[in-house]
Amino acid sequence: xxxxxxxxxxxxxxxxxxxxxxxxxxxxxxxxxxxxxxxxxxxxxxxxxxxxxxxxxxxxxxxxxxxxxxxxxxxxxxxxxxxxxxxxxxxxxxxxxxxxxxxxxxxxxxxxxxxxxxxxxxxxxxxxxxxxxxxxxxxxxxxxxxxxxxxxxxxx
Numbered sequence: 708x709x710x711x712x713x714x715x716x717x718x719x720x721x722x723x724x725x726x727x728x729x730x731x732x733x734x735x736x737x738x739x740x741x742x743x744x745x746x747x748x749x750x751x752x753x754x755x756x757x758x759x760x761x762x763x764x765x766x767x768x769x770x771x772x773x774x775x776x777x778x779x780x781x782x783x784x785x786x787x788x789x790x791x792x793x794x795x796x797x798x799x800x801x802x803x804x805x806x807x808x809x810x811x812x813x814x815x816x817x818x819x820x821x822x823x824x825x826x827x828x829x830x831x832x833x834x835x836x837x838x839x840x841x842x843x844x845x846x847x848x849x850x851x852x853x854x855x856x857x858x859x860x861x862x863x
Contacts (some may be wrong), residue, residue, distance in 0.1 A: 715741070725848060729773035738772060755834055776841030783834030790827035 712720075712734065719737055720730075735741070772778065798815040803809035 711744070715739070722796075723848075725773075727769070727773070730770050732770055732774040743845075776838075776844065778835070779837035779841040782830065782837050786827060786830030786834040789823065789830050793820065793823040793827045796823055 716734060716737060716739055718727075723732070723733060741759075775859065797820050800820060804811075804816070
């Protein structure tokens with residue numbers, strides 16, 4: 708990154724308690740006004756960038772995980788979806804057996820439903836644990852609740 712930042716922003720960055728800070732997101736999350744200053748950059752005169760696609764992917768993942776609990780919430784929703792699919796599968800098995808006389812091999816339908824049930828319970832409980840971990844994560848990062856950029860008059 709290449710950026711010019713104010714001392715107030717730098718002081719706020721110094722107060723962040725983040726072991727792996729994602730500066731682009733941290734500065735944007737502080738809420739200070741930002742402007743872009745266009746400039747012309749000369750083309751690279753020698754060599755090629757050492758920043759590979761893997762590095763770019765890691766940077767993207769850092770950006771997502773540093774400022775969002777959406778992946779954790781996704782796990783919760785996925786658990787709920789699998790649980791709903793399990794209920795649908797159970798209804799299909801029961802209706803197929805009693806209404807249509809479907810004759811599945813012995814134990815196959817039961818194994819399907821039990822496997823789906825155990826997977827959905829695991830996914831659901833991991834999603835709930837993830838929600839708690841996300842709340843702990845937000846609490847540990849503890850960004851300042853309010854940043855006073857400018858005040859008028861004597862506040863003391």
